[in-house]
Amino acid sequence: MNDAGRRHIGTAERRHRLALRHRLAGAARAGSPEEIADSLVALHGTDPAAVHLAVGARLADATKTVGETERALYEDGALVRMHGMRHTVFVFPTGLTAVVHASTGRTVAARERARLLKNMAAAGAPDAAWLTDVEESALAALARRGQATAAELARDEPRLKEQYLYAAGKSYEGVHTVSTQLLRVLGVEGKVVRGRPLGSWTSSQFRWAPAPDHPELDPGEAQAELLRRWLTACGPATEDDLKWWTGWRVTEVRRALTAIGAEAVSLDEGTGYVVSGDTGPVAGPAEPWAALLPALDPTAMGWQQRDWYLAPELRPMLFDRSGNVGPTVWWNGRVVGGWAQRADGEIVWRILDDEGLGREAESAIAAEAERLASWVGTARITPRFRTPLERELSA
Numbered sequence: 001m002n003d004a005g006r007r008h009i010g011t012a013e014r015r016h017r018l019a020l021r022h023r024l025a026g027a028a029r030a031g032s033p034e035e036i037a038d039s040l041v042a043l044h045g046t047d048p049a050a051v052h053l054a055v056g057a058r059l060a061d062a063t064k065t066v067g068e069t070e071r072a073l074y075e076d077g078a079l080v081r082m083h084g085m086r087h088t089v090f091v092f093p094t095g096l097t098a099v100v101h102a103s104t105g106r107t108v109a110a111r112e113r114a115r116l117l118k119n120m121a122a123a124g125a126p127d128a129a130w131l132t133d134v135e136e137s138a139l140a141a142l143a144r145r146g147q148a149t150a151a152e153l154a155r156d157e158p159r160l161k162e163q164y165l166y167a168a169g170k171s172y173e174g175v176h177t178v179s180t181q182l183l184r185v186l187g188v189e190g191k192v193v194r195g196r197p198l199g200s201w202t203s204s205q206f207r208w209a210p211a212p213d214h215p216e217l218d219p220g221e222a223q224a225e226l227l228r229r230w231l232t233a234c235g236p237a238t239e240d241d242l243k244w245w246t247g248w249r250v251t252e253v254r255r256a257l258t259a260i261g262a263e264a265v266s267l268d269e270g271t272g273y274v275v276s277g278d279t280g281p282v283a284g285p286a287e288p289w290a291a292l293l294p295a296l297d298p299t300a301m302g303w304q305q306r307d308w309y310l311a312p313e314l315r316p317m318l319f320d321r322s323g324n325v326g327p328t329v330w331w332n333g334r335v336v337g338g339w340a341q342r343a344d345g346e347i348v349w350r351i352l353d354d355e356g357l358g359r360e361a362e363s364a365i366a367a368e369a370e371r372l373a374s375w376v377g378t379a380r381i382t383p384r385f386r387t388p389l390e391r392e393l394s395a
Helices: 011-021 033-040 048-056 062-075 094-122 128-145 150-156 178-188 219-234 239-246 250-259 312-318 359-376 388-394
Strands: 079-083 089-093 163-166 174-177 192-197 206-210 263-267 270-274 290-293 328-331 334-341 347-351
Touching: 011 219, 033 048, 033 062, 033 079, 033 089, 048 062, 048 359, 062 079, 062 192, 062 359, 079 094, 079 178, 089 094, 094 128, 094 163, 094 178, 094 219, 128 150, 128 178, 128 206, 150 178, 150 206, 174 178, 178 192, 219 239, 219 250, 239 250, 239 270, 290 359, 312 334, 312 388, 328 347, 328 359, 334 359, 334 388, 347 359, 347 388
Parallel strands: none
Antiparallel strands: 079 089, 079 192, 163 174, 192 206, 263 270, 290 328, 328 334, 334 347
């Protein structure tokens, strides 16, 4: 206990929790993508390949990764790829759609629609009534088709092809197409979601689909539920971690913490929070473990304050200039290096922090690389956001 009477949760125990709750230790691996998404709350979906790679790293039978992930996303509809926290695309359990939309989407959606209308008005483009009419027509066309690309929808509703000049006279001046901007706003508003990609699971081109039906929830209650789920997976976490992950104002974070009865604990970084009843000690996995996690993995990107699992001196090689993490190599709860795939398909990796590593660690990491290669097969993976080490290794 510290001076405030709060239990101290140190680095070792935080890594134990991560190993088990994020399904990374061998015995904690999951039987389906649904279990993984439920455990982690959200998988980063900006880079389509990253979703499959995050699932494959945690699936007990990695050979089922592609088929099972495609089933959950596009056949059973158990998972959905949609805008969420911080205006970012994630993959969520479909049952969480209403919570995500009410807790994070509405405020951003209102701002994005207002911005679109302002930009169109500045360019002399048609007004809000025109845009609403186009939107209703496009959504009706999408409902008829089930899934469609922007180009297919524009064939049904030609006004989507309308263009306007954005930021005239500025260095970033450009021509925008209504379809691109409107579908983006509809995604943030929770009216459409990302559908099946064009091509393989690594393709960044995709179809749009109608969003799953969901009730309209009270924003405060939805924020409390989202925070409860995330703290269950990622607690303990600091207030800064929570504010960063959700994208909320600090007042909203504090209100949600109070609503769920979160308990304060002591961390090396200061005060942290866990869900009620989660202050007790957590034993680590029975066996040591290694993992190769993809760029934008939800574990590597899970916290704003990362020193307890990622040494600061490793960041320049493993992150891009915008703060996006690249592919990482893990050993017993900490990042020790990075990996990449070469043009011939070989999975290569490099250790950047060899403190405490021995032959057992290297053998386990090599086995994970072979495991990854076994199910990736002929697919070629290039992260959307490339980092110095990934570029170097893949060259």
